[in-house]
Structure formats: C-alpha cells, structure tokens
Amino acid sequence: MSSGPAGPVHESLLDAVGATPLIRLNRVTAGLAAAVYVKAEFANPGGSVKDRAALAMIQEAERSGALAPGGTVVEGTSGNTGVGLAMVAARCGYRCVVVVPDRTAREKIALLRAYGAEVVLTPGLVPRDDPRHVIALAQRIAEQTPGGWLADQYTNPANPRVHELSTGPEIWAQTGGRITHFVAGVGTGGTISGTARYLREAGGGRVTVVGADPESSVYAGGDGSPYYVEAVGHYLHPETTQDVWPQVYDTGAVDRFERISDRESLLTARRLAREEGLLVGGSAGTAIAAALRVAATLGPDDVVVAVAPDSGRAYLSKYFDDDWLTQLGFLDAPGAPLVRDVAGNPAPGLFVAPSTHTVGAVLAAVPGDGPGAPGVVPVVHPRRTDATTWAAADIIGSVALDELRRLVTADPAVAGELVGRHAAAPLDTVGAGESAAAARARLGPGDGRPLLLLVDGRAVATVPRTGLG
Ligand SMILES: Cc1ncc(COP(=O)(O)O)c(C=O)c1O
CATH class of the missing domain: 3.40.50.1100 (Rossmann fold)
Structure with missing residues (x-):
C-alpha cells in the first residue's frame, strides 16, 4: 500500500x-x-x-x-x-x-x-x-x-x-x-x-x-x-x-x-x-x-x-473465458490432438462466394470438380479481393456448388442472380486449437456440411466434419 x-x-x-x-x-x-x-x-x-x-x-x-x-x-x-x-x-x-x-x-x-x-x-x-x-x-x-x-x-x-x-x-x-x-x-x-x-x-x-x-x-x-x-x-x-x-x-x-x-x-x-x-x-x-x-x-x-x-x-x-477464446481459434486447449492436428492440411486460403457476385460468376471461379474442390463455400461480405482470411462475422451464409449448378441447369436465368439469394445458413465454426474430441462433442454429427476453421477469430479454410475423427 x-x-x-x-x-x-x-x-x-x-x-x-x-x-x-x-x-x-x-x-x-x-x-x-x-x-x-x-x-x-x-x-x-x-x-x-x-x-x-x-x-x-x-x-x-x-x-x-x-x-x-x-x-x-x-x-x-x-x-x-x-x-x-x-x-x-x-x-x-x-x-x-x-x-x-x-x-x-x-x-x-x-x-x-x-x-x-x-x-x-x-x-x-x-x-x-x-x-x-x-x-x-x-x-x-x-x-x-x-x-x-x-x-x-x-x-x-x-x-x-x-x-x-x-x-x-x-x-x-x-x-x-x-x-x-x-x-x-x-x-x-x-x-x-x-x-x-x-x-x-x-x-x-x-x-x-x-x-x-x-x-x-x-x-x-x-x-x-x-x-x-x-x-x-x-x-x-x-x-x-x-x-x-x-x-x-x-x-x-x-x-x-x-x-x-x-x-x-x-x-x-x-x-x-x-x-x-x-x-x-x-x-x-x-x-x-x-x-x-x-x-x-x-x-x-x-x-x-x-x-x-x-x-x-x-x-x-x-x-x-478459455472456451470462448479456444472456440474462436485464439487459444489452444489442453488435451491433444487438436483440431488442427487432425483436420488434415486444408488448402491455404478460403474459397468464398462474395455476396455481390452472381451465381454464374461464382461457378465460373470454382477451381474445377477434382479432388480438393470445394463442395460448399461460405458467402461473405466482400472486403478486399486479395483477402485470404475472413472475419467470422462477415460470413453471412453458405452455398452448395452442386446445388447452384442444378439450379442453373434447370433455369439458366439463375446464373444472373446474386449468389446471396441462394445462401443457406452459415457453416458451423471450429477453433483450430480446440481439442478434436471436445469439438466433436460440441458440434455433434451435424448435417454433413463442412466446418469453417477459425484461427485468431477469422475463417481460414473449410474442413470436412469427418476430419475431426
Ligand atoms: C472500454 C472502452 N474503451 C475505449 C473507449 C474509447 O474511448 P473514446 O470514446 O474516448 O475514444 C471506450 C468508449 O466508450 C470504452 O468504453
């Protein structure tokens, strides 16, 4: 004193x-x-x-x-x-x-x-x-x-x-x-x-x-x-x-x-x-x-x-709160393996569909159908064209690309519509430093859609749910 x-x-x-x-x-x-x-x-x-x-x-x-x-x-x-x-x-x-x-x-x-x-x-x-x-x-x-x-x-x-x-x-x-x-x-x-x-x-x-x-x-x-x-x-x-x-x-x-x-x-x-x-x-x-x-x-x-x-x-x-920080990717949990250890090696950068783009533009930008091609991509508020990570709160939804293709085949006019019109709910998120077992328990079986991987509060990649083991 x-x-x-x-x-x-x-x-x-x-x-x-x-x-x-x-x-x-x-x-x-x-x-x-x-x-x-x-x-x-x-x-x-x-x-x-x-x-x-x-x-x-x-x-x-x-x-x-x-x-x-x-x-x-x-x-x-x-x-x-x-x-x-x-x-x-x-x-x-x-x-x-x-x-x-x-x-x-x-x-x-x-x-x-x-x-x-x-x-x-x-x-x-x-x-x-x-x-x-x-x-x-x-x-x-x-x-x-x-x-x-x-x-x-x-x-x-x-x-x-x-x-x-x-x-x-x-x-x-x-x-x-x-x-x-x-x-x-x-x-x-x-x-x-x-x-x-x-x-x-x-x-x-x-x-x-x-x-x-x-x-x-x-x-x-x-x-x-x-x-x-x-x-x-x-x-x-x-x-x-x-x-x-x-x-x-x-x-x-x-x-x-x-x-x-x-x-x-x-x-x-x-x-x-x-x-x-x-x-x-x-x-x-x-x-x-x-x-x-x-x-x-x-x-x-x-x-x-x-x-x-x-x-x-x-x-x-x-x-x-350690859990809050860990689920956002700011902190590593005790108890290996962590999500980042088991989720494989997600490709660097996150393929996204900017909400201002048309369905046709998003499909044209998709890197093919081969292995590693994204099946579901987040719909985001665009910020910068060179961004590789995205604030989780900027992600307003997600689209399944094969669903978009199906819609365009059925009605070619859909290609000219904004992709945001066809967005489903945003993907669930997982912190890169969460314990894989804890993340599995927290997220449950889900709907089969991939997860958004967060590092320091920002989405960096999608990972398959099955990737959690
Ligand atoms: C926790 C906290 N930090 C910083 C600030 C910023 O102060 P100022 O508005 O004077 O720039 C505020 C203002 O509300 C605050 O509540």
Whole structure:
C-alpha cells in the first residue's frame, strides 16, 4: 500500500469521477528501459473512462437548458457511456434510456439495468444509414420523448473537452511533466483528442501521441471488417454508403498508430491479469500492447502512459473465458490432438462466394470438380479481393456448388442472380486449437456440411466434419 495521505472524502458521488491513479507496470515490462504507466480509468465510480464524458455532457446540457428537471437522458452506446450516463442520471434524478448493439457483453447490459436505465437492443451489424442503427434509433427515441435529450458522445464537444480539462492535466501532474508518449485507443476519439490537446501544449510538442487501433479498424487503415475488441476502432458495415467518423475525433491529435490484432489485444489483457494483477478490458489490452511496442524502442528517460478505459470484470465470459477464446481459434486447449492436428492440411486460403457476385460468376471461379474442390463455400461480405482470411462475422451464409449448378441447369436465368439469394445458413465454426474430441462433442454429427476453421477469430479454410475423427 502506498504510504500517503488518506483517500479523499466526497460529499457527492459526482466528485469521485476522475483523479484516477497512475499505476506502473513492472513484470510485463521486463527488459524495457522506458517506464510504462497505466492510467487506471476503471477506478472511476461507474467503472470506466466514460464517467468523465457522461458527467461533463450532462452538466453542460443542464447549463445550456437542453436537459431540465424531469428530463430523459438518451444515448446509443456499446455500454460504458451508457453506464456513466445511467449513474449520473440516477444521482441527479433523470430517466435514462440506452440503445445498445446486440453484440454487447451481457454483463454490460445487466449493469445498465442495475442503475435503473431502460435498455433498448438493436442489431449491431447494420449500416450507419439503417433506421435500426444504434445512433439513428437513439436519435429517434430522444426526439419522440418529451423532455428527451440525446447526449450524442460522437458529436458532443463536452466529451473531448473533459479530457483536455481533466485527464490530460492529471497525467501531466502525475508524471511531473516527464511523460514522453501517450497511448490510447480511439472509440469516439474523445479521450485521445482531448488528452492529446492538453499534453501537446503542456509539453511544448515533446509528447508523442500514439493511437492503438484494432488491426481491421479503418482509423489506422484497416479494411473495416469486424473484430472482437469492443469499444475502440471503427468497424465498417459493407453496405454503408457513406462512412462517417465521429465529429469529436480530431485526427490531427494522433502522431502515429500502432495496429494491434485481436490476438495481441486479448492475450495482453490476459497477461496483465496474470502477471501484473491488473484486470482490464480488451481495449486496455489494445492500448497496453501498443504501449509495450512503443516502449521497446525507447530509452530510460522515456515515460509512456497508456489508458486502461475499463476493467476486465465486464468481459469474464469472453476474453477471460478459455472456451470462448479456444472456440474462436485464439487459444489452444489442453488435451491433444487438436483440431488442427487432425483436420488434415486444408488448402491455404478460403474459397468464398462474395455476396455481390452472381451465381454464374461464382461457378465460373470454382477451381474445377477434382479432388480438393470445394463442395460448399461460405458467402461473405466482400472486403478486399486479395483477402485470404475472413472475419467470422462477415460470413453471412453458405452455398452448395452442386446445388447452384442444378439450379442453373434447370433455369439458366439463375446464373444472373446474386449468389446471396441462394445462401443457406452459415457453416458451423471450429477453433483450430480446440481439442478434436471436445469439438466433436460440441458440434455433434451435424448435417454433413463442412466446418469453417477459425484461427485468431477469422475463417481460414473449410474442413470436412469427418476430419475431426
Ligand atoms: C472500454 C472502452 N474503451 C475505449 C473507449 C474509447 O474511448 P473514446 O470514446 O474516448 O475514444 C471506450 C468508449 O466508450 C470504452 O468504453
């Protein structure tokens, strides 16, 4: 325990937001010359960095009159902003409605309800211009609710400003002005934009700002395909006609990006729990993985600070669950042989039918009928023509090629139809590192169709079900 003054006494919960500790990493940094500190945003009373933005946005709305007593706070969010808003709304006596994408961790939804918020679930993987999109739906609810006020963290300037006024000055003071590198993920961009603005100015340009981005996020140049780390990066639905980045994200705030795979993010979060006793969420894993990469290039006078936006407690059934990770191909199970040992040697690359192609085009692209020719192929949202692996969530179905041939023989006009029209359910998936026996038991005899083999959460090949032994 630190021997210092006793902790602060607050007359209101709202005063407990911010002033979070800076915690030095000691074991995962072995061999590094630079110091790496974590800004422990999970220590906020609502459990995340988003308490800051939630409190600031509500206080600003009260000042401007946009939110009045008896009003309703509305937001569309994958969770933590909702929790912050629900917490502040509860303390201040507002009703709170939160629209949440259906992929959001169960625990986060339960948490919102625990604070008395009303939760509205909507599909997560829809284009931005779809009326069911999280933000569009929240907007509609706010408009249609008397006294409704949409917090809108994506455009609300109070979101980045609170980081310029609190997170940045705290880090500067806590490091005695010695910080040289600031590392954070970008969700709305509020944290990185506001904190960077302060640190740049305080350091006279000496502080380098590094964005930590999921590998397939479009912020740092990824193809926009789905990833497993929640709440950072920018996913792009393939049918999105116009990609809109959050207004509060100041792209000029970031000096450079480190692109971090799901595997590196999740395994870093797990290492932090086991080696540092620091239980943090996936986006903290992304930021700290980036911080460790950055620190590896630095010297003893450098001080790296990475933001840990929330705690790992919200992700116990995902990132900290061995079965979840193994079934997605992130981890190897104990108990050989593993699926990859028995599934033979699947041809590298996965033959797919892009949903935008016609039946005729897909059949023309099939590599013949010989041994090894695919019988059933996944139908995917196309991303890049040179892709060899596919995000499991981009796979929207599957087609049996002999069935397509039969349809075209019966009616040649079918060749001109989009292949997606003829797609059956997606194939079952199996993790490359699952124990073959456990996978057999989990999947059962099935329907004879092949399985999609997952490595690091992405489909890499199809394997025959019989290949599991
Ligand atoms: C867990 C987690 N990490 C990172 C972020 C990203 O922070 P920001 O929106 O300030 O970019 C969020 C935002 O909701 C979050 O909940």
